[in-house]
Amino acid sequence: xxxxVLHSRALSLYLRIATLVCEEKQINYRVAARDAPGEGFRExxxxxxxxxxxxxxxxxxxxxxxxxxxxxxxxxxxLSPVAPQAHAEMLTWISLTNAYFFPTMMGGIAKPLLMAxxxxxxxxxxxxxxxxxxxxxxxxxxxxxxxxxxxxxxxxLSLADLxxxxxxxxxxxxxxxxxxxxxxxKVQDWMKRLTSRPSFAATEQRP
Amino acid sequence: xxxxVLHSRALSLYLRIATLVCEEKQINYRVAARDAPGEGFRExxxxxxxxxxxxxxxxxxxxxxxxxxxxxxxxxxxLSPVAPQAHAEMLTWISLTNAYFFPTMMGGIAKPLLMAxxxxxxxxxxxxxxxxxxxxxxxxxxxxxxxxxxxxxxxxLSLADLxxxxxxxxxxxxxxxxxxxxxxxKVQDWMKRLTSRPSFAATEQRP
Numbered sequence: 001x002x003x004x005v006l007h008s009r010a011l012s013l014y015l016r017i018a019t020l021v022c023e024e025k026q027i028n029y030r031v032a033a034r035d036a037p038g039e040g041f042r043e044x045x046x047x048x049x050x051x052x053x054x055x056x057x058x059x060x061x062x063x064x065x066x067x068x069x070x071x072x073x074x075x076x077x078x079l080s081p082v083a084p085q086a087h088a089e090m091l092t093w094i095s096l097t098n099a100y101f102f103p104t105m106m107g108g109i110a111k112p113l114l115m116a117x118x119x120x121x122x123x124x125x126x127x128x129x130x131x132x133x134x135x136x137x138x139x140x141x142x143x144x145x146x147x148x149x150x151x152x153x154x155x156x157l158s159l160a161d162l163x164x165x166x167x168x169x170x171x172x173x174x175x176x177x178x179x180x181x182x183x184x185x186k187v188q189d190w191m192k193r194l195t196s197r198p199s200f201a202a203t204e205q206r207p
Numbered sequence: 208x209x210x211x212v213l214h215s216r217a218l219s220l221y222l223r224i225a226t227l228v229c230e231e232k233q234i235n236y237r238v239a240a241r242d243a244p245g246e247g248f249r250e251x252x253x254x255x256x257x258x259x260x261x262x263x264x265x266x267x268x269x270x271x272x273x274x275x276x277x278x279x280x281x282x283x284x285x286l287s288p289v290a291p292q293a294h295a296e297m298l299t300w301i302s303l304t305n306a307y308f309f310p311t312m313m314g315g316i317a318k319p320l321l322m323a324x325x326x327x328x329x330x331x332x333x334x335x336x337x338x339x340x341x342x343x344x345x346x347x348x349x350x351x352x353x354x355x356x357x358x359x360x361x362x363x364l365s366l367a368d369l370x371x372x373x374x375x376x377x378x379x380x381x382x383x384x385x386x387x388x389x390x391x392x393k394v395q396d397w398m399k400r401l402t403s404r405p406s407f408a409a410t411e412q413r414p
Contacts, residue, residue, distance in 0.1 A: 046348050047307055060295050062302035069295035088267050088276035095269035098305065100254055141253050 004029035004070075007044050008051035013106055014063040015051045016166045016203050021067045021159065023199035025076035064094055067159050079159050086154040093152050093160035096141075101167045104134040109177055110170035118207050132176060139184045142168070146186035150193070157194075165194050211236035211277075214251055215258035220313055221270040222258045223373045223410050228274045228366065230406035232283035271301055274366050286366050293361040300359050300367035303348075308374045311341040316384055317377035325414050339383060346391045349375070353393035357400070372401050 004022065008015040010033040022029045034050075044052040045061045052059055053066040060069050071079045081087050108131025112124045142164065145152055152160040168191060171177035181188055194200065211229065215222040217240040229236045241257075251259040252268045259266055260273040267276050278286045288294050315338025319330045349371065352359055359367040375398060378384035388395055401407065 046344065047303075049306075058292060060292075060299065062299045062306075064302050065295040065298040068298050069291050072291035072294060084276050084279035085265060085267075087279060088272040091272040091275050092267065092269045095271050095305075096254075098302075099269075137253065 003056060005032050005054040006030070006051045006066075007032045007034055007054060009033065009035050011205055011207060012050050013102065013166055013170070014049075016205060017063055017163055018051050018053065018066050018070075019203040020162045020165070020199050021070050021079065023202050024079060024157070024162065024197075025070055025074050027070065027074050027076060063163075064098070067162070071159065077157075079157065079162070081154045081156070081158060083154070090153045090158050090160045094163045096138075097163040097167060100134070101138055101164060104131050104138060105167040105171040105177075107131075109135055109174055113174040113176065114170065115207075128176060132180070135171065135177070135180050139168075139180050139187055142187045142190075143184040146190050150190070161190075161194060165191070165200075169195060210263060212239050212261040213237070213258045213273075214239045214241055214261060216240065216242050218412055218414060219257050220309065220373055220377070221256075223412060224270055224370055225258050225260065225273050225277075226410040227369045227372070227406050228277050228286065230409050231286060231364070231369065231404075232277055232281050234277065234281050234283060270370075271305070274369070278366065284364075286364065286369070288361045288363070288365060290361070297360045297365050297367045301370045303345075304370040304374060307341070308345055308371060311338050311345060312374040312378040312384075314338075316342055316381055320381040320383065321377065322414075335383060339387070342378065342384070342387050346375075346387050346394055349394050349397075350391040353397050357397070368397075368401060372398070372407075376402060 004027060006015060006018055006022075006029060008018075008031060010031070015031065019029070019031065031051075044050075044059060049061070051063065051066065052061045053069065055069075055073070060066050068080075080090060108127055112128050116123050142152075149155045151157050152164065168177075168187070172181055172191065181191075211234060213222060213225055213229075213236060215225075215238060217238070222238065226236070226238065238258075251257075251266060256268070258270065258273065259268045260276065262276075262280075267273050275287075287297060315334055319332075319335050323330050349359075356362045358364050359371065375384075375394070379388055379398065388398075
């Protein structure tokens with residue numbers, strides 16, 4: 001039995017980030033899906049968010065902290081650069097993911113266009129239209145970075161790539177996302193390389 | 208002349224966090240106030256947020272990344288624990304600050320009650336009322352942690368304290384904040400100790 005457990009709803013973007021980190025570290029873990037009513041997160045997270053990592057008696061919440069812990073506490077590939085400038089750049093991308101990419105790519109694009117229809121809810125087309133300029137700006141920022149280097153930070157895979165990837169991937173499954181990516185060939189290359197890694201297939205989520 | 212420059216509007220909560228970090232590291236820096244129209248942040252930050260740290264040719268944005276860089280790139284007291292569990296706990300508090308404490312303590316309490324009147328705008332009392340239960344829950348979480356230890360992480364001052372402090376301090380200047388703090392003696396002690404440090408006086412902001 002895995003001694004690392006990720007408690008989460010099964011379809012969580014941040015769960016996918018956390019599992020990508022575990023896969024890339026090549027460590028043993030399991031996901032405890034908590035989707036049923038009453039299986040809430042109050043006992044795990046003070047504000048009932050997910051995922052929460054359990055390692056023995058230790059509980060860690062907030063995905064940045066989970067990713068940092070998994071990367072530091074276990075052997076396996078280093079997913080975080082050591083040099084101060086590169087380390088700060090990694091945290092910049094992670095902060096941008098939480099503050100801008102997730103609200104736009106998931107909240108403004110993937111959720112209304114992919115998840116709402118699946119749940120029999122109407123798509124908020126005004127929200128999508130308002131989100132498109134932000135999506136384009138964010139993809140342009142990624143393109144500018146990936147023109148310099150094959151990964152977002154210091155030329156090597158890091159937590160930065162693993163935070164951005166699922167957000168952009170789900171947005172890319174929409175026509176709007178596909179169109180926005182047309183003028184970003186470096187971002188397309190980066191997505192192809194990252195989604196071809198075993199970690200991506202191993203963390204696939206099906207509604 | 209200081210070789211570290213923080214570009215920001217002068218009255219920014221996140222600028223105060225960044226300057227607290229610089230003060231605690233005992234490094235030389237200056238603030239370049241960019242409040243005039245046209246002195247925007249487009250040239251510094253892709254989404255025009257502040258502060259942005261300039262160190263020679265290097266520009267770093269997002270306050271977590273700035274704090275991490277200042278802590279790692281310069282001598283002075285370590286503001287970040289090394290052990291994986293403690294380091295992750297520090298990042299949990301910083302994530303909670305960005306995702307919950309700032310929206311509640313500043314957005315829902317200090318801004319409507321303190322800043323809106325200063326700017327001649329009406330206070331949104333519904334917003335304040337909606338924010339109070341969150342404020343109480345957040346203070347209870349801090350109290351539970353500070354019952355165990357005099358600082359938020361590993362018994363020593365860290366970036367976690369410096370991220371939370373200004374948020375709670377501005378909220379505490381309101382009647383609502385004062386009342387919410389009454390049942391949190393450990394949080395009150397912690398605030399007294401932190402606001403007595405030279406770093407706090409050195410970073411005072413006046414409207």
